[in-house]
Amino acid sequence: MMPIGPLMIEHRLIERMIDVMREEFVLIMKEKKVDPEFIETTVDFIHTYADRCHHGKEEDILFRDLGGKKLTEEHRRMIEELVEEHRRGRNITGKLVEANAKYVQGSQEALSTIMDCIKTLIAFYPQHIEKEDKHFFIPCMDYFSDAEKEAMLKEEWEFDKSLIHEKYRNMVIAAERILTAKKL
Numbered sequence: 017m018m019p020i021g022p023l024m025i026e027h028r029l030i031e032r033m034i035d036v037m038r039e040e041f042v043l044i045m046k047e048k049k050v051d052p053e054f055i056e057t058t059v060d061f062i063h064t065y066a067d068r069c070h071h072g073k074e075e076d077i078l079f080r081d082l083g084g085k086k087l088t089e090e091h092r093r094m095i096e097e098l099v100e101e102h103r104r105g106r107n108i109t110g111k112l113v114e115a116n117a118k119y120v121q122g123s124q125e126a127l128s129t130i131m132d133c134i135k136t137l138i139a140f141y142p143q144h145i146e147k148e149d150k151h152f153f154i155p156c157m158d159y160f161s162d163a164e165k166e167a168m169l170k171e172e173w174e175f176d177k178s179l180i181h182e183k184y185r186n187m188v189i190a191a192e193r194i195l196t197a198k199k200l
């Protein structure tokens with residue numbers, strides 16, 4: 017498998033989640049209320065899977081290795097754009113977390129922020145994915161030798177392996193902090 021294989025498989029799962037979000041968005045509009053658990057699931061998916069796991073591999077492996085190649089001006093510009101889009105996605109997710117916390121505490125204003133964030137995410141991700149799938153990933157493979165591609169793929173597996181441990185280590189750290197705060 018090429019190193020873009022796992023990335024493209026991940027795109028398909030992100031698309032499925034975006035489809036769910038699109039339908040949930042219609043329900044939120046209609047009912048003027050949101051299920052905080054749906055937001056928590058969405059945030060967890062976007063934060064851990066789409067951003068940390070998927071964008072993480074793109075930035076820390078593929079883009080990093082492309083950085084060592086003599087790229088065309090177009091490809092260099094595209095990497096900058098894609099990284100900027102990842103940053104935007106991260107900001108929107110952060111906003112969504114904050115708005116959801118306020119909403120759970122009873123703020124009605126937070127509902128419109130939640131809707132704005134979801135609307136932005138469902139517009140943003142499909143475009144971003146299309147850019148990578150159709151205009152970036154495949155031509156970029158030409159910069160690498162077979163050995164380089166193989167090394168990247170191996171590093172991707174290693175990257176994924178450490179993530180689950182990272183996620184749950186952070187969860188324990190957060191739980192410990194909350195407990196300490198309660199005891200103060």
Ligand SMILES: [Fe+2]
Nearest residue numbers: 071074098148
């Ligand atoms: Fe990306």
Ligand SMILES: [Fe+2]
Nearest residue numbers: 070074145148
């Ligand atoms: Fe991607």
